[in-house]
Amino acid sequence: MKAVGVVVEYNPFHNGHLYHAKQSKNQSNADVVIAVMSGHFLQRGEPSLVDKWHRTKMALQNGIDLVIELPYVFSTGHATHFAEGAITLLNAIGCETFTFGSEEGTIEPFFNTYHLIKAHEEEYNSLIKQFVTTGISYPQSLYMAYEQLRQKVSKATIDLSQPNNILGYHYIEAAKRLNLSIEPSTIQRIQAGYHDSINVNSSIASATGIRKAIFEEQLLQRVKKYVPSETYLQLENWNNQYHTFIHWESLWSYLRYAILRNTPEQLTQFADVSEGIEHALIKAAKKSDSFFDFMNNVKSKRYTWTRLQRMLTHIYTGITKEQLHQSSKPSYIRLLGMTTTGQAYLSEKKKQFTLPLISRVASVKDPMLALDIRATDMYALGVELSTKEKIAKDYQTPPIRL
């Protein structure tokens, strides 16, 4: 059996994801689609709307055959690290190819960009440094340095101001750098931009737009046309049980406590907290009544919203820099769910996997897995706060079977 891999968050699974899953299978002639999905804390430093098991069900009902978890260490990391973890896992579970959605839509310009940067690495890095020292933000400096390099070649290269192009670039860069046999391919994204609000004239909306509609309009009904019916059902189930979707506001009182419980020096044990931001965090926590209020009090030119949220994720979960960096490569394949096709694939290929497959966490001692379990426990507290009900935890939840 032949497998194609996708890197996902499914927060929540929507019609654009369905399109991508189908196209991935068709383009690659694969028998199974394997998704490596972030757990409860996501790349932009946010908790997921609903838990990973509900999101796994959405995926398995819509064209994904196997869902494996991207460990916390990678799912909350910078793009380079995120990509490294995700592509390593897809390679380890035997995918011949992986596909990613991009604004670009064809793979050749990605390779050209990769070779261009690779060939001028020193120049590129020194350009970035130059821009950063003038006070330009890091992402903006990256972009400007790249635009200068780009003028050196006539070949088509990608536009690195587009968020999905950036992600795709990092996937390819990781695969090449780690010398993995897995092959990249890309699929043109349709309609919705990454940050767009939902659009009534389309059935495609970005996950960001869908979440925004859910939180701002407090009306689940509003997003029905943008998600497969099974997603809608899972969202409804969750909402009936917990009466809230999870976002930073759900975790705010704990986060605030966690910030105030530390000295500025102690806060610097968390990734990215340095250069004085620790003082600003404490000062803002003292006077803010909500997460939104807090973010506006702490935000500055120097720190993007995403960078701040990533720091806060680690402060919230209590996972220190040292713990994050104790191992830099995935050490296991954690199975979150499978269809019968996915199960058949596992039976056939399991012996060739280059990392151990974990179905039940109880018997496994692994420091990276311990962080995933911690992240789940911390996520669960956000739900309990409003419902006093305990949600399913890692130890008690076997992989979903469909």
Add this chain to the structure above:
Amino acid sequence: MKAVGVVVEYNPFHNGHLYHAKQSKNQSNADVVIAVMSGHFLQRGEPSLVDKWHRTKMALQNGIDLVIELPYVFSTGHATHFAEGAITLLNAIGCETFTFGSEEGTIEPFFNTYHLIKAHEEEYNSLIKQFVTTGISYPQSLYMAYEQLRQKVSKATIDLSQPNNILGYHYIEAAKRLNLSIEPSTIQRIQAGYHDSINVNSSIASATGIRKAIFEEQLLQRVKKYVPSETYLQLENWNNQYHTFIHWESLWSYLRYAILRNTPEQLTQFADVSEGIEHALIKAAKKSDSFFDFMNNVKSKRYTWTRLQRMLTHIYTGITKEQLHQSSKPSYIRLLGMTTTGQAYLSEKKKQFTLPLISRVASVKDPMLALDIRATDMYALGVELSTKEKIAKDYQTPPIRL
């Protein structure tokens, strides 16, 4: 002006305290009574019922002229450390004597006990060790070792199974060991035992009994006869404003989060957390729905309720062993409140104080004071949780004047 000192928690101030304050002044012929009072976290590892400013008001309205704060480092410490901090402060602020309530009631047997233990220190310590190794609890081992020594002398010695005698012993031991000029004296406690429930036939009840009545019967009215009218008014004021008195259940959700946010190894950075109790704390936190439930899940012969509560205090405030031990002697006299008499005393004697007097914390940088401020912030969160109102903080609250 002549001053007498008392060591107090006033949680809350009751008729027994009033009796003690009056007797202290009379017996010592002092002009002012100075109380060194614990802040928001107390010796038995509990948060105070109401904040330290409400408790200061109760004291100033009932015979106390100056209230100074016993820093967190001492107020939550073991008896030896607690006594060291308290007596050092009373000495530093110029008290000629201090008085303590005791079951014994006369001072001579305290001195005899002090000399007895001092003269047989090695034997005493080795006896304690012997008992501890047979699995007997530490407090019980202390008591048994002492009872053996006691047989050596015919002079009257104190009964060290009585909680107030124990405290008094530690005060005297601290004063002698530190070679302080302050002189001890004692006052016989009347009626209520330390742990007694309230008794309808008396106007004296222990603070423990009063708190129990407040929490179990949820009827403030019930304790009216055991406290001065000004205490009752302060309790009423607090209750009208915050709709809750503070106890561990108020802080439980944060405490639970704080426990679950750590690995077992990380929990051992807090005082007294060692020898495997860290695993038991995490396990119990996962399954417990309330603080009471938690304590019953974690309690064992090896750990007394008080010892567990002290660990939990430090975990809750986030104050590590290292922070607790960074300085072992008080470095300031923090003024919480004063009557006009107290103010006159300060004017007259301030220059002779052996430690700096702090009235406003904002301008002072002191690591020990920083912990007191942290403790207040953490205490305030327990109040905010139910009221969404911020209580007065250290930076914003000047000393109470009466």
